[in-house]
Amino acid sequence: xxxxxxxxxxxxxxxxAFSLFVLGTGGHERPGVRTSKPSSLARVGKCRAPVTxxxxxxxxAVFDEIPExxxxxxxxxxxxxxxxxxxxxxxxxxxxxxxxxxxxxxxxLLIHLAIYGVRIDIHELPELxxxxxxxxxxxxxxxxxxxxxxxxxxxxxxxxGLVTRLSxxxxxAFCLIAIGAPSPYVPAPGAASLLGSxxxxxxxxxxxxxxxxxxxxxxxxxxxxxxxxxxxxxxAAVGLFAAATMNLHCSNVAPLHVVLGxxxxxxxxxxxxxxxxxxxxxx
Numbered sequence: 001x002x003x004x005x006x007x008x009x010x011x012x013x014x015x016x017a018f019s020l021f022v023l024g025t026g027g028h029e030r031p032g033v034r035t036s037k038p039s040s041l042a043r044v045g046k047c048r049a050p051v052t053x054x055x056x057x058x059x060x061a062v063f064d065e066i067p068e069x070x071x072x073x074x075x076x077x078x079x080x081x082x083x084x085x086x087x088x089x090x091x092x093x094x095x096x097x098x099x100x101x102x103x104x105x106x107x108x109l110l111i112h113l114a115i116y117g118v119r120i121d122i123h124e125l126p127e128l129x130x131x132x133x134x135x136x137x138x139x140x141x142x143x144x145x146x147x148x149x150x151x152x153x154x155x156x157x158x159x160x161g162l163v164t165r166l167s168x169x170x171x172x173a174f175c176l177i178a179i180g181a182p183s184p185y186v187p188a189p190g191a192a193s194l195l196g197s198x199x200x201x202x203x204x205x206x207x208x209x210x211x212x213x214x215x216x217x218x219x220x221x222x223x224x225x226x227x228x229x230x231x232x233x234x235x236a237a238v239g240l241f242a243a244a245t246m247n248l249h250c251s252n253v254a255p256l257h258v259v260l261g262x263x264x265x266x267x268x269x270x271x272x273x274x275x276x277x278x279x280x281x282x283x
Contacts, residue, residue, distance in 0.1 A: 094222075098149075101218035105211035105238070109245050112207060119251040121184075129184050133247045133258075137174055141240030144170050148233040156225045163226055167233040167274075171266040174243060178258035191254035200250055200261030207242040208235075208269040215273075216280045227282035228274055234281075235273015239266035 122130070144166050150158045157163070190196070215234055223230045243262045250262070 097218040101211075101214035104214050105241075108210045109207060109241060112203075113245055113249060116203075116249045119249055121251045122248075125184050129181065132177055132181050134244055136177070137240050137244035137247065140170055140173065141237045141244060144233050144237035144240060148230050148237060157223060157230055160226045160229060163229045163233050167229055167236055167270060170233075170236045170240060171263070171270050174240060174266050175259050175263040178263050179255050181255070183253045183255065185253065187252070187254040187257075191252050192256040194260075196252065197257050197260035200246060200252070200257070201265055204239075204242050204246045204262060204265035205268060207245065208238050208265060208272075211238040211241070212269065212272060212277065216277055219277070219281045221281065221283045223281045224283045228278040231277035231281050232270050232274035234277060236266065236270040238273070239269030242266075242269070 147158050147162060147166055152158055212235060215238070219234075243266050246262045246265075247258070250257075252258070252261070
């Protein structure tokens with residue numbers, strides 16, 4: 001008898017196994033048998049640890065510390081407020097000295113005007129002449145004094161351009177007005193003499209001496225910047241006050257006399273202010 005080969009034995013074994021499977025199941029798949037593996041997520045759900053949630057913190061105490069915007073400021077606001085400091089006694093003393101210097105200068109001019117008297121032709125002069133020769137120099141002098149003494153935004157005084165222009169244009173404007181303003185009447189013969197002009201020049205310069213001395217005493221180290229020009233403007237203001245007062249006293253309407261006797265002292269006071277006051281007022 002011929003012995004079967006290995007290939008034949010393997011084929012017979014497969015046939016037998018298939019026959020047993022068919023006979024055992026009856027040609028149908030057994031119920032309850034699953035053909036797929038269980039999901040891995042199912043195993044994760046079984047091994048997960050319980051999750052614990054911490055209780056919410058109580059924030060009421062934290063919110064109570066926040067101030068109410070519409071509430072009335074209490075003790076904390078009063079504590080945080082900048083304390084009110086008493087004014088410096090040095091500053092008060094400086095203000096008193098400056099006020100005394102201004103008062104003394106004004107009284108000096110008023111006393112001399114009272115002694116010498118107001119010009120006799122004041123009622124005969126046209127209003128325009130009085131405004132141009134008397135009122136306008138007084139207003140220009142007041143403006144120059146205000147600009148020279150202004151502390152400015154940072155305590156450094158007014159802009160140096162404004163100070164410079166007023167220092168030059170103030171005295172120059174007075175002299176130009178004296179020359180260009182028409183005379184209210186024909187001047188008397190010899191009204192423009194050099195001697196008469198020299199007399200008014202001496203008196204007007206003397207009227208500027210005391211105000212300049214008062215400024216030197218009261219404004220020591222007062223100008224932190226632009227001391228030279230601010231001092232010149234201060235001298236111009238003093239000269240304009242004196243010249244306007246002289247125009248209110250002197251009845252000579254000759255243009256040359258007004259320029260030399262009244263206007264030249266304004267230039268002299270400006271130069272004296274720049275030289276003499278410049279050293280005293282420099283901080």
